[in-house]
Amino acid sequence: MARTRICSALMVALAPALIGAPACAREEQSYNFDLPSQELGESLRAVAAQSGWQLYAPADAVKARRAPALRGRLSVQDAVNQLLAGTGLTARFADRTVIVRTGDSADSADSAVSNDPAIVVTGSRIPGAVVASVVTRVDREAIKAAGQTDLGEAVRALPQNFSGGQNPGVGTGAGQINTNVNSASNVNLRGLGPDATLTLLNGHRLPYDSAFGGVDISAIPVAALDRIEVVADGASAIYGSDAVAGVVNVILRRDYDGVATSAQFGASTDGGNVRGQFDLVAGTRWSHGGLIAAYDFARNSAIAAKDRDYTSPLDGANSLYPEQRRHALTLAGHHELAPGISLSFDALYANRHSITTGGTAAARYVFAPDAETYSISPELSVALGSDWTMRVLGTWGRDRTHYDTRFSPAGSIETRTTGCYCNSAWSAEVNAEGPLFALGGGDARMAMGAGYRNNGMAFSRVIGAAAPDAFDVAQGSTYGFAEINLPFVTAANAISGVRRLSVTAAARYESYPGIAKLATPRIGIVYAPLEDITLKASWARSFKAPTLFQQYVGHQAYLLPGASVGATGTVLYTSGGNPGLKPERARSWQAGAVFEPGAVPGLRVEASYFDVRYTDRVVQPIAGSIAAAFNNPGFATLIGFDPAAGTLAGIIAGAQFGLQNFSGQAYSPDAVTALVDNRYTNVAAQKIRGVDVRARWQTALSADRNLALEVAGSWLDSKQQLTAALPQTLLSGQVFNPPRMRARSGVTYQSPRFAGSMFTNYTGALRDARFAQAARLRPQVTFDLALRYDLIAKATPDAEPPLALSLTVNNLGNARPGRIAVTGPTDTPFDSTNYSAIGRFIAIGVARRW
Template sequence: MIIIRSAVFAASVSVVAIANVALVPRAIAQTAAEQDYRLPAQPLDASLRAVALASGRNIGAPALLITGKVAPALIGRFTPEEAVAHLLRGSGLRSRVVDGDLIIARDVPSLGDESAGDQSEAIIVTGSRIRGARIATPVIRLDREDVLRSGQTSMAQVVQNLPQAFGGGQNPGVGANVPAASGINVGGATTINLRGLGSDATLTLLNGRRLAYNGSRQGIDVSAIPLGAVDRLEVVADGASALYGSDAVAGVANIILRPDFDGLRLDAEGALATQGDWSNQRYGLTTGTRWASGGLIASYEFARSPALRSNDRSFTSANPGLTIFPPLKRHALVISGHQGLSDSLNFAVDLLYNHRRSQIDYPLNSEGDLALSHIEQPSTSRSIAIAPSLSLTLPGDWNASLSGVYGNERTFLRSRVFEGAEQIATQFVCYCNSGQSVELGADGGLFRLPAGRVRIAIGAGYRRNLLNADRGADNVASVRRDQDSYYGYGELSVPLVAPEMQFGLIHRLDLSGAVRYERYPGIDSVATPKFGIIYAPSRDVDLKASWGRSFRAPSLLQQNQVPSVSLYPVASLGGTGYAPDASALLISGGNPGLTPERAETWTASIDIHPAVIEGARLQLSYFHTRYTDRIVSPISFSTQSLSNPIYTGLVTLNPSQAMAAGIINSALQFTDLTDDGADPSNVVAIVDNRNRNSSRQTIKGVDILLDYRFPFQQGELTASANASYLHVVQQLIAGQAETPRTGVLFTPPHWRGRGSLNWRRGSLNLNGALNYIGGVEDDRVGDDVRVRGMTTVDLTAQVHLEQLWGAFKYIDLSLSALNAFDVKPRRIANYDMYDSTYDSTNYSPIGRVLSLGISTTW
């Protein structure tokens, strides 16, 4: 850190030029506790310089962190700490006090930062409703700039490379041979599926607010959000229903938008798979402006990529004609603005629009000849959302907010059957979702203990979800239902020991607690608590532990999907010893009597951030979740319905003729698969395989997070790693043996990890990333077959050219090689002409991708 001892000299030297800045001599430091400021929105370095000169406080700021950032207007009377915190709001930076100086650093949640939680302008970190609260659960944070430096240019790529996420659930490219419980492709949407527990068990937020669900699985499509509008992604891979309500069983992912942007940025990228037959083009525009009392940012993105077919890759060519990765064409737009209405009242609004087209094709002949016969499944998705809010600063460091969200998401799916060029059949469904919510909340200090202020957050709200699964006029399978919920929550943060108390072996000790009550009329009422403790024996180590309960309300489709009834020859369902014409009824579909799924989670972690190794941080976390009352169709293989004794409770033997006739005659969807006609007198068994709360899972594992930044060769070298070990077992129904849900085909592997090295010097940035996805066992038939994992390398080089020509202020060029060594997924056996011959939930079929990008800003 370079200390400039002359205030006059400091006023004339650029922050960028000297790399680090400390603006005033210590002799005049802290000459005033508060100062009046009237600073316009301007470059951050200029505002920091003005505060340093006015307040008499040294401010240290590495140029790599503050270059190009714009500070909001600063109007009013502030202490130096308050002024700097205000200027850094939304920048991804924070300040801390070191020997009386204010030092600017990245806003990475760390209990080693003694200023955390003590700033009046502190931001809310995902995992707490209290501004500046310390979190007892590790937070995984991915900043937009770090993402871009690694060669990733979309939110879909970011999610796919997150070790805690699984590629199953509702995601593009999931093959037809993947069991429905593991994944499905609905309109090419990309959703976050933490721990592989399902897209519907991960709560995805935008700026801390819920959006309308996408498709049929209650996921949120993150590909609808242009990366140009994103400031960061924060992930808490831990049960969070006590704070956020239903769906947060596996955790919560919060996509936080950039609060401000001043200027205009254009992006263009072209990418090409070196194996051929796949490419991607992406164009983006981000613009915005700031004024004294507010700001506005708008970001638009267009992207297009063609279909990748099984004929195009050697490991999938055994089943020709299949679409193994769908074509995608999308438009995405985000607009975000804020306006100060008075000194204490602020209005903000976020707007989202997305439009996407996709299509999957399947041949209807073993030769894979689409010209002979095939099925086309085109899809069109459109989503909109508007999220306004009012925030009010109150006396005593309290803040109140009133927010609302309206979202509408429509995914239109068609299935067209062709013989040659003639269309002979068609089906249609629209998964039309909408969601509305309103919430009133507040947080602030209650009273002060010797260790600091006890803080609380309280709130209440209302939410309504609607699903219209429309299959066309007069179609009995259509579903139109809505669900209301009412909730209230409270959270408390209690500091018991602070460093300045010098309390022996306790450097810091904090307790936290939260509880949420939610009522779903007609379903259930749920109260979910969570407690946390943070113990720091020294400034270098934090020990954290948390325990809590979470839940997921049954989806509208799981409850209301129209049951279907199928009549089988009894032998087809595993029955033996019956007459040749004996039959059995199989009932499947929705169940209005479903209750919420419930989970209990505890997490323990150690956070090491040694002061002697500045910029280094290591987190090790162990998690354990018991997930009960999971909603499943309990019979995995219908052929075992009558032969496996664990299904006895689902079977009615020797039903009366009247009972069988009643089921057949009242069925809205009935299929006769016998040769003898639907004769109720021949029915010897009724099998009820409708959705029910019968499954339980045990989830446990370890997360490892490492980050180390240090000067190297006149630049900055950053080493980071994120690795996760996961072990899940499942019991579908009482009496059944537990079966693995990790390490086997179409489930998450036990190990996933991503490590990277990034070197930045001046205008040059070099990045290398290593991705590891562990192997799985193919246990479908006979002895297990090992399917090896994939280890890939991503390489990216970027150069920043300043003031290249004319009106263009900056030019950025980037060149990336993703999967640089062209590693291919291991081929698996195929048992049907529609099977993908690789594990499409875990591994990518695209191969090496070379991309060239150019951006310009003015």
């Protein structure tokens, strides 16, 4: 009864809002604007830049239009409306986004927005929807202001991201999940693995990179970028597999007119890493479309152990950072074929060659992979009428890492290992989005669709003249999804205590033949009790399909004497791939708040708490001694006593090299007393929780001088349980895992001809408990400096400088990694997943707008 009374009271309180009560007066955040009369596009971009809002305005809508002078203290809404007055254009405002379109009413503007493939909302299929999770946005200007030249550098600086997994600086001895296969840069949110973070390009999937299910984000030129959006929350209901830790969406520039080039040359002051980088971006616009192309070239020398005095006893010739050469090209275009029908595409090509030296003087190896990736994603958008839009889209791509390793033992014959991690991907989808019915805060909108996705992998490994280890398989999946956005309360019908209230719900059904059929729901709520405060919460289930490498890489079968593990008879031990794997599953929820006080213009503070329960994780659980596993009851589920002869025969028959007998006696199934199955298996569980905080304050010091301060941090508590009978082990704060605390803060200053920024990076303390005597690594603090001076002044505040010089100094104080104990002579003697051997890096650059 009490619950019924509470619900009834709540409905009575909200009823005026839900049925469309008159709008209440609202105090909106305002800014000091002082813009001259100029091109409309320039004025709109200036308003967006000063307020930190996103702007969408097609070139053909604002081309050749003049804007009046804009002066005074105004809200973003009032500023944009003044600029658009008398133009016939309308604007829609949602979630700090300005959407400008033609039309005489809000309805026609919404229709145009719905039909525009450029309107990308990460975390939702509905354009203009307010996402119930915190969205971190990093745009091209912020990346350039920080002195970063590739997207790998940019994402490694994010506190939510872990630099382990597949990244170019990862050394040896950090475990199988932290392996540098081809010097690509994979995003690894929360440290859950590159395969648990979904990386998209303009909302489209890309082919996987090498063996671990990630995507090389550094293959996309910064010059082509508009922004990166990160939603560190479960999103399988929207995107399907892999979106467990979250989604990273790389969004390209929509329109560009002209040609611009830039180049940078620098080196590490301790030696090595001599790097040159060049990029070019060119684009053109026409009345009904546009095309942009961007090319990036980068090359750096290696950092050898002899260049650093903290790497003993590692052999001086060993690489701490690989030699690399990279070419990357991106194309994107769009064209309105007819009223309401538009075609767009994005395409990517990248090639990377790297060289890593390892081993010892007595047994040297040189690892020299070539990685090539290419993809194309076309999309056709058709306005169906009544503000509904249909899209037909697809993706086709390849990613091939051809590796070549030469092993040269002193006084012996060189052995060469070659092969390929050759990934393929293609997909096709049709979807529709539009309004269902009217609510007090606007139209309830729905997105729905269905599609097919296929991933393939052709793996090969040939060692000398030995028989190859190879497979060539593909896995397809069909899916359907639906999402609804219910804006109960917005500015149009706000009441006291309810300035905004919206609910989103999504569900996805996906079928992987022979593996599983899964349904993943997601629900979110956005509630603003006051104009200054917005509360967000979401709950979701997500999944990750097992990788093809985990399923099909060859498994081994070894027959061992039982006495070696404290057993009788013989023991069969197997490890490697497992075709019987099932999807990993996760439940996540997140709650946060956004604070934008009207009393402090330009300030935005976001904080969120997240909690993830990740089960059925695929691992090879026995990492140490097999004998120790026999003595530990926690591994009892992995040891089968008195195994059936048919089970043994199946494992032996499928083994890559058949039965490898080290027992000293002939094989007899009757003599096998135990089967130890250490193949990849769904057995581990992780619990992850933490807090993300981000704050930014931007203010105008004068009409043409701006100052911005920002700080972002992430606190992480991550635990893992290998089997249900084993205790939990702490991951966060341990070596080769994310620290419990990461933070980055900075200050940026801009004037008509000078821009400068200083950033501070904090990596929390780590504990090394791998040995009897545990060790503690102290926190590390580094400082990055970036300066730019325009030799020729910009025509407008938001334009690119015609000619500019830049200076970048990363790790200004030359902070060095803390040393750790090693298990062998080839191990990197520091935690290369959290610290870098690059040290202080100084570079000068020049940029030219032609």
